[in-house]
Amino acid sequence: MAISKRNIRIYNRNEVITFSKTNEAFGELSNMSSSFPLFVNDIIVPSSEALYQAMRYSLFPKAQNEIIRQASPMTAKMISKKYNPYSRQDWELIKLKVMRWVMEIKLSQHWNKLAPILEETGNKAIVELSYKDQFWGAKNIGNNQLEGKNALGRLWMDLREKHVLTNNKIECVAPLAIAGFRLYDHDIDTICDEDHFLNNEEEGQLFAVV
Numbered sequence: 707m708a709i710s711k712r713n714i715r716i717y718n719r720n721e722v723i724t725f726s727k728t729n730e731a732f733g734e735l736s737n738m739s740s741s742f743p744l745f746v747n748d749i750i751v752p753s754s755e756a757l758y759q760a761m762r763y764s765l766f767p768k769a770q771n772e773i774i775r776q777a778s779p780m781t782a783k784m785i786s787k788k789y790n791p792y793s794r795q796d797w798e799l800i801k802l803k804v805m806r807w808v809m810e811i812k813l814s815q816h817w818n819k820l821a822p823i824l825e826e827t828g829n830k831a832i833v834e835l836s837y838k839d840q841f842w843g844a845k846n847i848g849n850n851q852l853e854g855k856n857a858l859g860r861l862w863m864d865l866r867e868k869h870v871l872t873n874n875k876i877e878c879v880a881p882l883a884i885a886g887f888r889l890y891d892h893d894i895d896t897i898c899d900e901d902h903f904l905n906n907e908e909e910g911q912l913f914a915v916v
């Protein structure tokens with residue numbers, strides 16, 4: 707799909723942190739990672755990709771359910787494609803806000819894993835390296851240059867600056883003020899990190915007392 711030239715960035719590949727495949731360096735930052743399930747309205751959503759795609763159909767619970775049932779983030783995206791004609795009409799206008807909301811939940815609920823990874827990126831630009839997606843990522847244009855809007859990388863950089871570098875953990879994520887922002891026919895609650903996902907050390911301590 708052609709994208710407007712506004713907000714396009716060019717990065718020198720040698721000067722930035724890139725992520726692409728989930729099993730490679732910084733792959734945790736990809737929405738295609740299945741290691742970061744999310745907890746929304748008492749529902750476990752297997753990946754950030756599934757949550758983002760499900761919100762595209764926030765008035766169509768059947769599509770949401772089929773997307774959220776997928777353990778594989780890529781399959782969730784593929785299932786979502788099938789329902790594209792039933793997308794929210796305002797999707798192109800709200801999708802960046804929705805992605806930001808999803809990423810805040812991911813960072814908040816997996817702070818112990820993700821904050822150190824974002825810290826490790828220092829003050830370098832973070833870029834989602836893509837073969838074709840110049841909206842969410844940037845692609846190789848030769849001469850060690852990457853070109854794209856890199857929306858996902860830029861959202862991570864903003865979260866890094868506002869929360870990680872200032873050690874300002876996100877405790878609660880408010881729902882977006884968007885009409886019909888619903889999951890399975892219910893309004894979305896403010897989502898507070900109540901340790902739904904204990905890390906191994908915390909789990910060990912819990913079991914040690916009983």
Ligand SMILES: Nc1nc(O)c(N)c(N[C@@H]2O[C@H](COP(=O)(O)O)[C@@H](O)[C@H]2O)n1
Pocket residue numbers: 737738755783801834839842858
């Ligand atoms: N692995 C992968 N393959 C693609 O073909 C992609 N376009 C992406 N990008 C990710 O897809 C999500 C956005 O989906 P929409 O194009 O808005 O439906 C987002 O998670 C991108 O990071 N990844």
